Amino acid sequence: MAHHPNLDAELRAGVEQVAQMPGIDFASLTYEALAEHRAQLNAMMAAAPRPLTEVSIEDRLVPGPAGAPDVRVRVYRPAEPGANRPALYWIHGGGMIIGKPEMDDEMIVRYVERLGLVAVSVDYRLAPEHPHPAPVEDCYAGLAWTAKNAAELGIDPARLAVGGASAGGGLAAATVLLARDRGGPDLAFQLLICPMLDDRNVTPSSRAFADAVVWPRSANLYGWKALLGDLAGTDDVSPYAAPSRATDLSGLPPAFVDVGELEVFRDECIDYAQRLAQAGVSTEFHLFPGAFHGFDMMVPDAELSRRARAAREAALKRAFGI
Structure with missing residues (x-):
């Protein structure tokens, strides 16, 4: 694949190295191949070494949405006992169709170690087996449980943030909208990393990156179709599915939004x-110049990746007053 001329040189070198390794081909997504893609991701996670850390990691089942199954959440806490810690409620990515909390263990552990926070990551149901509103309702149910059990978790309820990346960033934005419109929980911050926000796919960037390094236009169309079915791109899509549809963004908590220059999501994030x-x-x-979707995960040692992680961490510090 020919790379975009604006691609950051260091990221380009990293991509060429990663291209020699097995991975998931997002450009080949089909309903028939989805089970194989999920199995491949699960195998990659199973083979990955567990983070070397003293952070406590515990899985719990918590009440799901009304009439739905319980939701698994993954709770990360500092080794040292403490109370009234800031908290990050995290939602993983995966295009609405793949993924689980374990894929972000290393990143979340780093936040817990460096910021002294408690993190809760939600294992929401995936499309297309579970279309909208199942994923966002699972996310909201996990958030409501986190806020309700703040004292037991050692969380300061006044310092509760919601964050996510990619599809998780879109679900984070949607969960924040739900919290505002349902009267709680109160939230201090939203951390939206390259969020997936708009099902319409009509922006210049949504058309420009048919051959993106990660998550090309075809994959994005597939993910939204899986979540919304025939409603995708029509006038009948809820802002709790596609937050770009929201006409009123007032009354929301302070926000951090980032995105790469060379990705489908660029214009909707802007x-x-x-x-x-x-x-x-x-x-x-x-807006990270010369960067593609998920660049900081694929080429973590690049200078641009380090800058991105530092900016997100600094934003959380400011939000939490630490």
Whole structure:
């Protein structure tokens, strides 16, 4: 595949190395192949070494949405006992169709170690077996449990943030909208990393990256179709499925939004960050030049990747007052 001329040189070198390794081909997504893709991801996670850490990692089953199964959450806590810690409620990515909390263990452990926070990561149901609203309702149920059990978890309820990456970033934005519209839980911050926000796929960037390094246009169309079925791209899509559909962004917690220059989500993220600011929501936005979707995960040692991680961590520190 020919790379975009704007691709960061260090990321380009990393991509060429990673290209020699087995991975999931997002460009080949089909309903028939989805089970194989999931199995491949699960095998990769099973083979990955467990993070070397003293952070406590515990899985729990918590009440799900009304009439739905319980939801698994993964709770990460510092080794030292403590109370009134800041908390990050995390939602993993995977295009609405793959993934589980374990895929982000290393990143979440790093936040817990460096910031002294408690993290709760939700294992929401996946499309297409579980279309909207199942994923976001699972995310909201896990958030409600986290807030309700803040004292037991050692969490300061006034310092509870919601975050996610990619599809998880879109679900984080949607969960924050639900929390506002349902009267709680109160949230201190939203951390939206390259979020998947708009099912319409009509922006210039949504059309430009048919051959993206990660998550090309075809995969994005597939993910939204899995979540929304025939409603995808129509006028009947809820903002709790596609937050770009929300017309009122006022009253939301302060936000951090970032995205790469060379990815499908670029323009919808720019628009969402701008509309958050216009609605009176204090918003920090980063457009990383020469970067593709998930660049910091694929090439973690690149200077741009280090800058991205530092910016997110600094934003959480400011939000939590630490």
